[in-house]
Amino acid sequence: MTAPTRDQLLRLRRTLLAYTASLLHLVLCWLAFWAGFMSISLGGMAVLTFVVMVLGVLFMLAIWLNLNLRFHDPSMTQAQMCWAIAVVFVSAYFVDTLRPLFLMMALVVLMFGAFHLRFSGYLRIGLFVVLCYALLMFALYRRGAPIEPRVELIQALVFFTLIVGVSMLGLEMSNLRTTLQQRNRDLHQAVERVQHLAITDELTGLYNRRFAKELLAQQKALADRGQYDFVVCLVNLDLFKAVNDRFGHAGGDEVLRQVAQLFRQVVRDVDFVARLGGEEFLLLLSRTDSAGAELMVERLRQTLRETAWEGFPDLRLTLSVGISAYRVEEPWEETLQRADAALYQAKAKGRDRVEMQ
């Protein structure tokens, strides 16, 4: 059997709470019984106790075995409340003078609705309470219990006023809970968005310079620990100023976006692409050496040169690349500096080429 989920554990905890409340109610019944306030036999008390205890355990067992997940409301809130209210009314049937006090236990049951019930749920439970009350009165009348109509009327009015009041309070708490849950979800989404923004380059959607540094540090840690190579490639688009001059800054932005998309497609899943700024990119190729990196970059250079850019049919782009393989135990800044020097060389030698250091 799989471990219960967080939601199931929460349901279990609430059901245990409700079970504890019904056990307390049973204790009160037994106290009233011993004090001579209950017109029920010892056998009757035993049956009542047994039924209450077993049904409570059954509710918990249903959650433990995930049977509740088949129901429309897996918390079984209404079922548990109806059951607890029925117990309150059954015990109230057997206490005579203390009946109004025992009925007050129904208010405790209603508070449990604050965990889950909406207005319609409270309405249904309210109707169930009315039904139970009517049945109780009918049963007492049939039994020939002493009923004083004026007293009963006042008691009923007080009882239902309290029921309505507590239900409204419970409903308010339930609404508050729903609002808080929604806020929590919104907050969670906002945090995720902020986290995403913190590591992403706004224009291209690639990783940004800040996160690139973190990636380099991570790769260095992995490489220093064992059999792991990585290569840093600094990629710079050639004469990008001319692209901006020709198509405007917005056009240049669009070209950068398409270039980023192409980089993403060309590298493997285990590699990382970041935009360091302007028209400069970093390719972090993991689990590879300089020779592997050169092959990959040559392929990228070729693809870029042959790409037809959407919206810029006669644009031809080239790039210069500086490659440097990480040397164990050196600071990653040094690897980056070598790649930068190699890139400088590539530019100096006429662009559209790959240099290695």
Ligand SMILES: Nc1nc2c(ncn2[C@@H]2O[C@H](COP(=O)(O)OP(=O)(O)OP(=O)(O)O)[C@@H](O)[C@H]2O)c(=O)[nH]1
């Ligand atoms: N559209 C756009 N252009 C940018 C962005 N960042 C930098 N640039 C432009 O990129 C160009 C870079 O120009 P240079 O540094 O002279 O380099 P280059 O023209 O690519 O020439 P080389 O690097 O020497 O091949 C400038 O025109 C910048 O305005 C950006 O985010 N969007």
